[in-house]
Amino acid sequence: MSTTFQLDTATSRANPTPSPMRRLTVPAIRERKQNGVTEDPIVVLTAYTARQAQLLDEHCDILLVGDSLGQVIYGLPSTIPVTLEMMANHAAAVVRGSYHSVVVVDMPFGSYEASPQAAFESAAYLLKQSGAAAVKLEGGEVMAETVAFLNQRGIPVMGHVGLTPQAVNVLGGYSARGRGTAEAEKIITDAKALSDAGAFGIVVEGVVEPIAVELTKAVTCPTIGIGASAQCDGQVLVTEDMLGMFERVPRFVKRYDDIAATISSAAENYAADVRSRTFPGPEQTYQPK
Numbered sequence: 001m002s003t004t005f006q007l008d009t010a011t012s013r014a015n016p017t018p019s020p021m022r023r024l025t026v027p028a029i030r031e032r033k034q035n036g037v038t039e040d041p042i043v044v045l046t047a048y049t050a051r052q053a054q055l056l057d058e059h060c061d062i063l064l065v066g067d068s069l070g071q072v073i074y075g076l077p078s079t080i081p082v083t084l085e086m087m088a089n090h091a092a093a094v095v096r097g098s099y100h101s102v103v104v105v106d107m108p109f110g111s112y113e114a115s116p117q118a119a120f121e122s123a124a125y126l127l128k129q130s131g132a133a134a135v136k137l138e139g140g141e142v143m144a145e146t147v148a149f150l151n152q153r154g155i156p157v158m159g160h161v162g163l164t165p166q167a168v169n170v171l172g173g174y175s176a177r178g179r180g181t182a183e184a185e186k187i188i189t190d191a192k193a194l195s196d197a198g199a200f201g202i203v204v205e206g207v208v209e210p211i212a213v214e215l216t217k218a219v220t221c222p223t224i225g226i227g228a229s230a231q232c233d234g235q236v237l238v239t240e241d242m243l244g245m246f247e248r249v250p251r252f253v254k255r256y257d258d259i260a261a262t263i264s265s266a267a268e269n270y271a272a273d274v275r276s277r278t279f280p281g282p283e284q285t286y287q288p289k
């Protein structure tokens with residue numbers, strides 16, 4: 001399974017050629033977990049742009065257009081200011097850049113909490129504008145009615161429990177959840193309510209490991225861990241975090257590269273070439289025939 005590319009000579013851009021593979025579906029993801037067991041863990045990464053999606057697509061089952069784009073792309077202090085339009089535009093780019101993964105788009109803060117009807121309007125807008133297959137929303141028991149409402153009207157929903165960044169002003173920060181008994185029980189109750197309401201998957205973020213394991217056993221749908229446990233049914237990371245784009249990352253991130261150093265070094269070399277007039281060289285300039 002691979003994505004191939006064709007060079008568009010007019011723009012000098014590599015475009016993915018439509019490949020014969022069929023895109024994974026939401027039911028196929030949901031069915032990975034059978035009788036509480038997921039033989040083939042679900043691979044999820046965030047993606048915000050078409051080119052990023054092209055590169056990640058063949059390796060992933062789900063590309064999540066996370067509202068973390070607020071901080072990662074826009075330099076915002078949290079996910080709170082992210083708008084529906086931002087999510088729709090980035091999700092459309094990710095759909096254009098992918099052929100294989102299920103594209104799931106985050107519903108931004110303020111676009112779904114007020115009522116199931118408000119959530120339907122926002123989710124329908126996101127799916128119509130982008131072509132994504134499903135939405136993700138944060139919150140547990142309190143969102144169960146909305147999850148069922150959307151699901152019954154043709155919109156698959158992924159839940160998100162534990163550390164829910166859109167609730168940062170209530171939680172008071174981004175520290176791990178589920179350390180106390182009451183909080184741990186509430187996280188499991190939340191996950192069960194979402195699963196019973198028809199969520200096809202649940203992101204479990206920043207939760208102490210034993211709770212993540214218990215929760216994964218307690219729900220019928222797949223759990224996708226981030227700062228949770230390898231025993232979740234799948235894993236997600238913010239792509240820029242795992243690529244080493246930022247100096248500071250949460251403890252649960254494993255860095256697979258040091259892309260920040262690569263970019264900085266390339267820019268340094270380019271600047272030196274420009275200042276010494278060694279760029280552009282003969283290969284990059286046009287001469288009369």
Ligand code: KIV
Nearest residue numbers: 046066067068203236
């Ligand atoms: O917004 C996001 O990127 C997310 C993941 C971290 C799960 O919700």
